[in-house]
Amino acid sequence: EPEVTQTPSHQVTQMGQEVILRCVPISNHLYFYWYRQILGQKVEFLVSFYNNEISEKSEIFDDQFSVERPDGSNFTLKIRSTKLEDSAMYFCASSELAGSYNEQFFGPGTRLTVL
């Protein structure tokens, strides 16, 4: 069964460093998302992406964050200068179609630890 994959599973970085989280969405999906989950808290939407453009972003997704689809298979989230509060589990998701009724398939997540 097709699935969303994410690498690495765990990333440890120093505050102020740049990190890139990688995702491979399901191959025929066109819509891509990043969510994050701070330990013990709810899953929060960060950004949606379609046709090489950001469709929507949350207040969390400030200038320190960027997303890119560098090739036909990968979807990346970059945090330019990490802060302690960026420590969280980051989930990538993808869907075949747009709109709230279409299932978003989530990857297993990347745990980011900022020291």
Added chain:
Amino acid sequence: QQQVKQSPQSLIVQKGGISIINCAYENTAFDYFPWYQQFPGKGPALLIAIRPDVSEKKEGRFTISFNKSAKQFSLHIMDSQPGDSATYFCAASKGDTDKLIFGTGTRLQVFP
């Protein structure tokens, strides 16, 4: 207005019992209410979803009950099994956006 409130935070149920998780929302523009199941080390996976034009949806042992006037919806797991032990998230979204607004999650433990 964008929040989805979920309760309880944790739930312990005996095998064969009924697990009930409740969610409430404020934004009447929400028109899609999915429930996600998450096992340790995995991402959330869609379990069952409902639109507000129906009051109940059943898939196997899982049922969503939806009360539009009260702005509440709940997940019922009948004949709960140890394999159902996971974290369950309710969520909501509205048709003009793909953004899912998640509840805070309920950790369900089903004991044999």
